[in-house]
Amino acid sequence: xxxxxxxxxxxxxxxxxxxxxxxxxxxxxxxxxxxxxxxxxxxxxxxxxxxxxxxxxxxxxxxxxxxxxxxxxxxxxxxxxxxxxxxxxxxxxxxxxxxxxxxxxxxxxxxxxxxxxxxxxxxxxxxxxxxxxxxxxxxxxxxxxxxxxxxxxxxxxxxxxxxxxxxxxxxxxxxxxxxxxxxxxxxxxxxxxxxxxxxxxxxxxxxxxxxxxxxxxxx
Amino acid sequence: xxxxxxxxxxxxxxxxxxxxxxxxxxxxxxxxxxxxxxxxxxxxxxxxxxxxxxxxxxxxxxxxxxxxxxxxxxxxxxxxxxxxxxxxxxxxxxxxxxxxxxxxxxxxxxxxxxxxxxxxxxxxxxxxxxxxxxxxxxxxxxxxxxxxxxxxxxxxxxxxxxxxxxxxxxxxxxxxxxxxxxxxxxxxxxxxxxxxxx
Numbered sequence: 001x002x003x004x005x006x007x008x009x010x011x012x013x014x015x016x017x018x019x020x021x022x023x024x025x026x027x028x029x030x031x032x033x034x035x036x037x038x039x040x041x042x043x044x045x046x047x048x049x050x051x052x053x054x055x056x057x058x059x060x061x062x063x064x065x066x067x068x069x070x071x072x073x074x075x076x077x078x079x080x081x082x083x084x085x086x087x088x089x090x091x092x093x094x095x096x097x098x099x100x101x102x103x104x105x106x107x108x109x110x111x112x113x114x115x116x117x118x119x120x121x122x123x124x125x126x127x128x129x130x131x132x133x134x135x136x137x138x139x140x141x142x143x144x145x146x147x148x149x150x151x152x153x154x155x156x157x158x159x160x161x162x163x164x165x166x167x168x169x170x171x172x173x174x175x176x177x178x179x180x181x182x183x184x185x186x187x188x189x190x191x192x193x194x195x196x197x198x199x200x201x202x203x204x205x206x207x208x209x210x211x212x213x214x215x216x217x218x219x
Numbered sequence: 220x221x222x223x224x225x226x227x228x229x230x231x232x233x234x235x236x237x238x239x240x241x242x243x244x245x246x247x248x249x250x251x252x253x254x255x256x257x258x259x260x261x262x263x264x265x266x267x268x269x270x271x272x273x274x275x276x277x278x279x280x281x282x283x284x285x286x287x288x289x290x291x292x293x294x295x296x297x298x299x300x301x302x303x304x305x306x307x308x309x310x311x312x313x314x315x316x317x318x319x320x321x322x323x324x325x326x327x328x329x330x331x332x333x334x335x336x337x338x339x340x341x342x343x344x345x346x347x348x349x350x351x352x353x354x355x356x357x358x359x360x361x362x363x364x365x366x367x368x369x370x371x372x373x374x375x376x377x378x379x380x381x382x383x384x385x386x387x388x389x390x391x392x393x394x395x396x397x398x399x400x401x402x403x404x405x406x407x408x409x410x411x412x413x414x415x416x417x
Contacts, residue, residue: 045309045314062329117292117313117314117317117319121308125307
């Protein structure tokens, strides 16, 4: 009996340790399933390579948004992550993830443009796409300024203000872009899950910021 | 020398006669708030309606001088508007108008034939995706009168409807028609008002 209890406690503790991996993995699978389970009408009217490019573009875009949310948490060194992995690891992950994220964002835009016959969305009625273009521009600028800050001789403090500002701006911009650009997120489960996820990230970031301001450590 | 002078005189007389003919025709400026190029097309079972929001045009019209009257329109294909941005994007693509490669559709009249009861057959060249086709555009002159809201201006109104086979103009390769999704016949309504000084 006692032996069984120990085994039970052990497996429960193992599950708790695995949660920081299991939850993001589950969310990632759910995110990437959206273009298949909640297929957009745009996909109905595509065939051949255009359909493949568009679906791939959607997947890459969703992965980019997922990693963007993760990037914000990594950058803010939110409490459980910082204590689990240490701030140095989080910073390294933040830098690498930032580059990967930028690459995915460029790939997303390229794939969608290719699928749409290289027609840029140049009209106000395509405002959700234009939000995405703006987000892509500020993401690329942020990555470039961060990567070459020393070469560009940018002072640390103004750079940090800009970097954080972009972080706070990117969260609503990415959410709005996805909610209004994709019919998959027009209603139902994907819409509510995305809103919940964005709100969760915002609350988590605010909580981490308040903890730091009160003199505590995020780690 | 004498022969050259005679030829020049004849040419001058012809030119002045031609410009006098044109000068008699009133030039009308399109009222863009009350002019449009509407279309209706089948989608499986339903009808999809749309219009083109960006265009320019020239109307020279005098019912008494049809020889010098003229209609010309240039429609920006990227301005296609069906109320759903995603669908408009698809219509702009190479699947339909290929707006990137062919930004304009034009119609230039060559001859206006009266059919009676204010109806006219406007024959001209309709250029779609870089290819010019002969097109007969039936137009009904709804009226000419002093503009009820703008002092010193006359207003003219025309309506014209016709049905065309979009596949004959290569607006789509037939894939969506073969799938039974998008019809091949497009009902077009040209409805215009234009103004000119009294």
